[in-house]
Amino acid sequence: MIELDGVRKDYSTDVAIGPVNLQIPAGGITALVGPNGAGKSTLLTMIGRLMGADAGTIEIAGHDVTRTPSKDLARIVSILRQENHFVTRLTVRQLVGFGRFPYSKGRITRADEAIVTEAIEFFGLSDLQHRYLDQLSGGQRQRAYVAMVLCQQTDYVLLDEPLNNLDMLHSVQMMQHLRRAADELGRTIVIVLHDINFAAQYADRICAVKDGKVVEFGTPEEIVVDEVLTRVFDTPVTCIDSPHGPLAVYYRPVAAELESEPAG
Ligand SMILES: Nc1ncnc2c1ncn2[C@@H]1O[C@H](COP(=O)(O)OP(=O)(O)O)[C@@H](O)[C@H]1O
Ligand SMILES: [Mg+2]
Structure with missing residues (x-):
């Protein structure tokens, strides 16, 4: 379980995130959704301890993130940030290999290599593995970063908008892969999703964040x-039933049309 208790981030006198009290159960996929600037990335980076909170406590599987040594935490939780443009003169394979660092300490074993190869193949990056990151498209680079994070093989995986730049096929493949990681490997995945329908289709729980607060937490149906x-x-959304569960239509003209359709 991930537990936030009275967590706050005070960026300035006008911008404050929290206080947030939140319990994300272990296992499954929890999607964080909400408008731009709601505080999703702030919450995720605090959970992943890439940024300290100004108040409150955060525990992951009983470990207080501010008190657990980094090397131990790196085997419990991995995180993909929303912005990942810090390194470019690395090849795809070198980047993905970084995911093994908490285990290999820089001395990659054959077992590590096999895990890296598997991730590269899975994400369709085999032909690109010796290219530098700045020689890739945005979507290819995004897949390489996600492959790196999943190579870390932690029980808790935090992903901030991993579908950014991905086309339909790669978005669906990514979500199916995460679904399998949750179902078959028992991973707990917390994912910021921009598209509410991906959350509706693939998440077990949806946590809605708005103005720095958690305003809703429930199943996709709820x-x-x-x-x-x-x-x-803050925009008209019409939800419709589909054979795969609820779908949100928020493209205004379509929503308006659906509303005006005669019943039956
Ligand atoms: N480093 C920062 N300094 C000051 N304000 C920030 C900083 N990072 C984010 N913010 C502000 O905090 C709020 C939440 O941002 P963020 O967590 O990135 O939202 P989201 O990921 O939901 O779009 C926004 O108003 C944003 O402008
Ligand atoms: Mg964000």
């Missing part, structure tokens, strides 16, 4: 509802 999404996103 959250993907006209009233809730319209309120969270």
Whole structure:
């Protein structure tokens, strides 16, 4: 379980995130959704201890993130930040290999190599593995970063908008892969998703964040509802049933059309 208790980040006198009290159960996929600037990335980076909180406590599987040594935490939780443009003169394979660092300490074993190869193959990066990151498209680079994070093989995986720059095929493949990691490997995945419908389709729970607060937490059936999404996103949202579960339609003209359709 990930537990936040009274967590706050005070960026300035006008911008404060929290206080947030939140319990994310172990296992499955929890999607963080909400408008731009709501505080999703702030919460995720604090959980991943890339940024300290100004108040409150955060525990992951009973480990207080501010008190657990980095080397231990690196085997418990991995995180993909929203912005990852810090290194470019690395090849895809070198980058993905960094995911093994908490285990290899820089001396990659054959077992590590096999895990790296598997991730590279899975994400369709085999032909690109010796290219430098700045020689890739945005979507290819994004896949390389996610491959690195999953190579870390931690029980808790935090991903901030991993579908950025991905086309339909790669978005679906990514979500299916995460679904399998949760179902078959028992990983706990917390993922910031921009597209509410990916959350509706693949997440077990949706946590809606708005104005620095958690405003909703529930199953897709509970959250993907006209009233809730319209309120969270400040734009008219119409939710429809599909054979795969609820879908949100928020492209205004379509939503308006659906509303005006005669019943039956
Ligand atoms: N380093 C920072 N310094 C000051 N304000 C920040 C900083 N990072 C984010 N913010 C502000 O905090 C709020 C939440 O940002 P963020 O967590 O990135 O939102 P989200 O990921 O939901 O779009 C926004 O108003 C943003 O402008
Ligand atoms: Mg963000």
